[in-house]
Amino acid sequence: MSLENIKKETKYIFVTGGVASSLGKGIISASLAKLLQARGYSVTIQKLDPYINIDPGTLNPYEHGECYVTDDGAETDLDLGHYERFLNISTSQANNVTTGRIYQRVIERERKGEFLGRTVQVVPHITDEIKRRIRILGNEGRYDIVITEIGGTVGDIESLPYIEAVRQLKYDIGQNNSLFIHLTLVPYMKASGELKTKPTQHSVKALLENGVQPDILVLRSEFELTDEVKHKVALFCNIDREAVIESIDVPTIYEVPLRMLAQGLDVVAMQKLHLPIREINLDKWKLFLDRVKNPETSVNIGLVGKYTELPDAYKSITESFIHAGASNKARVNLKFIDSTKITPENLVELEGLNGILVAPGFGDRGIEGKITAIKYARENNIPFLGICLGMQCSVIEYSRNVLGLKDATSSEFDSPSKNCVIDLMNEQKEITNMGGTMRLGAYDCKLTKGSKIYEAYGKEEISERHRHRYEFNSEYRDILEKNGMIAVGINPNSELVEVVEVPSHRWFVGVQYHPEYKSTAVNPHPLFVAFVKAAIEHDKDNK
Numbered sequence: 001m002s003l004e005n006i007k008k009e010t011k012y013i014f015v016t017g018g019v020a021s022s023l024g025k026g027i028i029s030a031s032l033a034k035l036l037q038a039r040g041y042s043v044t045i046q047k048l049d050p051y052i053n054i055d056p057g058t059l060n061p062y063e064h065g066e067c068y069v070t071d072d073g074a075e076t077d078l079d080l081g082h083y084e085r086f087l088n089i090s091t092s093q094a095n096n097v098t099t100g101r102i103y104q105r106v107i108e109r110e111r112k113g114e115f116l117g118r119t120v121q122v123v124p125h126i127t128d129e130i131k132r133r134i135r136i137l138g139n140e141g142r143y144d145i146v147i148t149e150i151g152g153t154v155g156d157i158e159s160l161p162y163i164e165a166v167r168q169l170k171y172d173i174g175q176n177n178s179l180f181i182h183l184t185l186v187p188y189m190k191a192s193g194e195l196k197t198k199p200t201q202h203s204v205k206a207l208l209e210n211g212v213q214p215d216i217l218v219l220r221s222e223f224e225l226t227d228e229v230k231h232k233v234a235l236f237c238n239i240d241r242e243a244v245i246e247s248i249d250v251p252t253i254y255e256v257p258l259r260m261l262a263q264g265l266d267v268v269a270m271q272k273l274h275l276p277i278r279e280i281n282l283d284k285w286k287l288f289l290d291r292v293k294n295p296e297t298s299v300n301i302g303l304v305g306k307y308t309e310l311p312d313a314y315k316s317i318t319e320s321f322i323h324a325g326a327s328n329k330a331r332v333n334l335k336f337i338d339s340t341k342i343t344p345e346n347l348v349e350l351e352g353l354n355g356i357l358v359a360p361g362f363g364d365r366g367i368e369g370k371i372t373a374i375k376y377a378r379e380n381n382i383p384f385l386g387i388c389l390g391m392q393c394s395v396i397e398y399s400r401n402v403l404g405l406k407d408a409t410s411s412e413f414d415s416p417s418k419n420c421v422i423d424l425m426n427e428q429k430e431i432t433n434m435g436g437t438m439r440l441g442a443y444d445c446k447l448t449k450g451s452k453i454y455e456a457y458g459k460e461e462i463s464e465r466h467r468h469r470y471e472f473n474s475e476y477r478d479i480l481e482k483n484g485m486i487a488v489g490i491n492p493n494s495e496l497v498e499v500v501e502v503p504s505h506r507w508f509v510g511v512q513y514h515p516e517y518k519s520t521a522v523n524p525h526p527l528f529v530a531f532v533k534a535a536i537e538h539d540k541d542n543k
Contacts, residue, residue, distance in 0.1 A: 010138035011273045012178045013147045014166045016214070018154040018203030019185040023220045024256075026079035028183055028247060029149045030086035031257040034285070035266035036145055037087055039278040044137055045083040045147040046095045047076070048130070050158035054100040057438075065312030069467045069517055070095070073441030079149065081316050081517070085323075086257070088520045097133045099158060105129055122161055130165035131172065145273075154182075155206045167211040176274045182207060182214035183247070186221040186229065195223060197233050204237040215272050216243045216265070224248060243268050252322075254289050254521055257282070284522045291326035298331040299535045302350060304373045304390075305359035306366035308336035314359055316516035317387070323524035324532040332532060342369030350376050354542075355383040355535030358390030360467075360514065364413030371397045383507040383534040385527070388468050391510030392422045395472060395500060398485045412470045421480075423473040438469045443491055445498040445513070451488035452509055453499050456530035462489075464498075464513035472497035472512065507534035 013032070017025045026047070033043045053059060056067045057075035068081040076096035084091055106129050110120050138146045150166070152159040170178045184200040200219060207214060217239050219225060230244045245263050250256060260266065261280070270277050301321065307313035318334060325332040337349045339358075350356065356377040358370050370390065374397040377384040386394040392410055399408035399421045409415075410422035442463045447454040454460065474497060477487055489499025489511070502508040511527065519525035 009141060010143060010173075010177070011145045011275065012134070012138065012169065012173060013145060013181060013269065013273075014178065015147065015149045015181045015183065016154055016163070016207065016212075017150075017152070017183045018206065019199045021153055023183050023185055024247065025149050025151075025183050026082045027253050027256050028181070028218055028260070029079075029147050030082045031260045032181075032265055032269060033083070033145075033147050034086045034257045035261055035280065035282075036269070038280045038282050038285070039266065039270075041144040041275070041278075042142060043087065043145045043147065044089065044091070044095065044143050045080075045087070045149065046091075046097065046134070046137060047079050047083075047149050047151060048134075048162050049077055049096065049098045049151040050156065050162065051098060051151075052100045052103070053098060054104060055096070055098060061307050061310060061313035065310070066315045067467070068316065069440060069465050069514065071442040071463075071465060075440065075467070077151070078312060078315050081319070082253075084517075085319055085520045088523055094133070094136045097130075099161075102126060102129050102133070102161075123164060126161050127165040127168060130162060131169050134165070134169060144275075154203055154210070160210070163207070163210045163212060170212075179216070179269055179272050180212055180214045181216045181218060181269075183218045183220060186219045186225060186233075188221070188223055195221065195225065195229050197229060197236070200233055201236050213238060215239075216245065216268060218245045218247050218265070220247045222249055240268075243272075252289070252292055254285075254292060254322075257285065258289070288323075288326050288521050291329055292322060295325065295331035296329040297536065297539075298333055299325075299354045299532065299539050300333045300335060300352060301355040301357060301532070301535055302335045302337045302353045302373075303357050303359055304337045304339050304342070304370055306339050306361060306369075307359075308338045311336070316514070316519070317357070317359065320516040320519035320525055320528045321532065323519050323521055324528035327524045327529045328532050328536060330532060330536055332535075337373070339366035339369035339373065342372050344372055347372070347376055353382060354539040355385070355531060357531070358384075358386045358393055360388035360390060362389070362412075367393065367413060371400070375401055378502065378505060378508060381506050383531060383538055384505070384509070385531045386510035387516070388512060388514060391500065391512050392470065392472070394508075394510040395421050395476075395480070395485070398480065398483075398502070399476065402483055402485070403479060410470055419476075421473050421476045422470050424470055439466045441465060443498075443513070444493065445489045446492045447499065448486075448488040451486070451499075451503075452501055452507060452530070453488050453511075453527070456526045458526070461492075464511075464515060465517045466513050468512065472500070506538065507531070 015029045037043045055075045056064045066078045068076045072092050074093040080091045150162045184203045225246045234241045234244050321332040370393045374394050396408050399405045405419045407418040408421050409418050411420040445462050487497045488501045498512045500510045515525045515527045
């Protein structure tokens with residue numbers, strides 16, 4: 001596609017941040033995208049991450065929170081989860097770019113001699129590769145608008161090539177085809193009782209020093225901004241008054257699009273991009289939000305994992321419960337339970353729950369606690385959902401306590417000489433690299449009619465996203481099924497077991513895949529919806 005076509009077909013919005021991290025660039029990007037989508041525009045969002053890792057796949061959750069996986073197997077930043085949950089569309093490899101990937105490609109080209117002996121430099125070679133990556137989505141011809149969120153904060157040394165790249169891109173694609181939004185902090189000084197705009201002024205100055213003048217400022221604050229504050233920011237930062245938008249804390253992130261709509265963020269963006277201002281339809285979003293804020297009942301569900309002090313490690317799961325709760329007109333009171341502290345003698349945190357979810361993860365830390373929690377759910381007839389490692393732990397627990405295989409385990413964290421009911425696939429056994437070598441992305445699964453999982457989906461053939469290396473060991477399938485744990489979901493190509501159930505239990509399901517990756521605000525995942533429904537019924541039966 002020619003540059004002229006790109007100018008006509010695709011508009012680009014760049015979102016940067018300053019003053020502090022974690023101000024909510026991802027939520028603002030997703031909210032603006034939602035508003036533009038609701039006005040009939042085709043929108044996607046991408047994240048540029050300045051760290052040198054190739055992707056977040058090998059990062060500890062303490063470093064980067066949840067690793068989100070797309071249909072095409074990309075291990076990405078958790079912000080892509082926000083993008084999908086807000087827009088109800090799938091993202092891909094092209095939606096997340098890291099400095100590691102940028103440098104990897106440039107160095108590979110240099111090794112092949114593609115630069116014809118020239119000196120390879122940050123400018124123009126790294127910046128050209130960044131621009132190429134940004135324009136991949138626009139070149140597809142599917143999107144009217146591409147929103148690009150630049151990770152980090154302005155002034156960080158690792159973000160400089162990205163700022164320089166988008167500065168150049170503005171002139172490459174034409175002034176009317178790009179827009180810069182800068183998100184900053186307006187802190188409240190308790191001692192003087194004032195909101196301070198100086199950090200914002202300095203942040204904009206830093207951006208200007210890099211050649212970028214923001215078109216819109218979004219000011220994050222704990223308190224509503226006065227007209228005086230907004231006027232002052234507009235005056236000293238060279239911004240139109242209507243382009244100064246406040247972003248204050250709200251009870252739920254799903255309220256942010258409506259807050260942005262009330263201040264005209266989308267209208268200002270369309271005006272500056274010379275786009276027609278179309279009618280907006282947010283009926284489904286407002287219905288979802290109303291159900292979130294006004295539930296008819298509540299239910300208590302425990303999330304058992306080893307990163308419970310770090311909610312971002314389970315971000316997609318917690319959001320899926322919000323979606324499923326709204327679908328059931330219920331509030332899910334999610335209790336985070338540290339699996340490292342659960343023992344057969346310490347079950348107090350599991351008491352009074354209407355459902356138990358055992359979370360995914362890697363490694364042996366907290367495994368025995370997860371197995372103990374699963375046994376408690378199974379023996380007390382409490383609705384149970386195991387995801388990935390949670391499903392594997394359910395197979396281990398059942399093998400130990402029902403089959404009598406006391407040494408049942410997974411080869412991930414124990415000797416292969418034991419009964420490894422969970423084991424590596426043959427093709428995985430020779431792999432030494434950690435990054436990008438798991439079963440990643442969407443795989444098909446065929447469900448057994450009459451099962452709980454089939455009842456949840458209402459269809460026989462499904463496709464779900466995976467992120468794991470170890471599998472259900474099919475050598476144990478017959479003995480498990482003869483003793484009451486049934487394989488009710490099978491990959492039609494590899495014959496790998498994807499779903500197990502215990503039919504004698506009121507609701508006991510373990511899935512090898514990650515259903516949480518496909519749940520969105522207006523399209524909650526059917527498995528979570530069914531699980532929450534089972535928990536509500538359990539609550540009613542025990543009152």
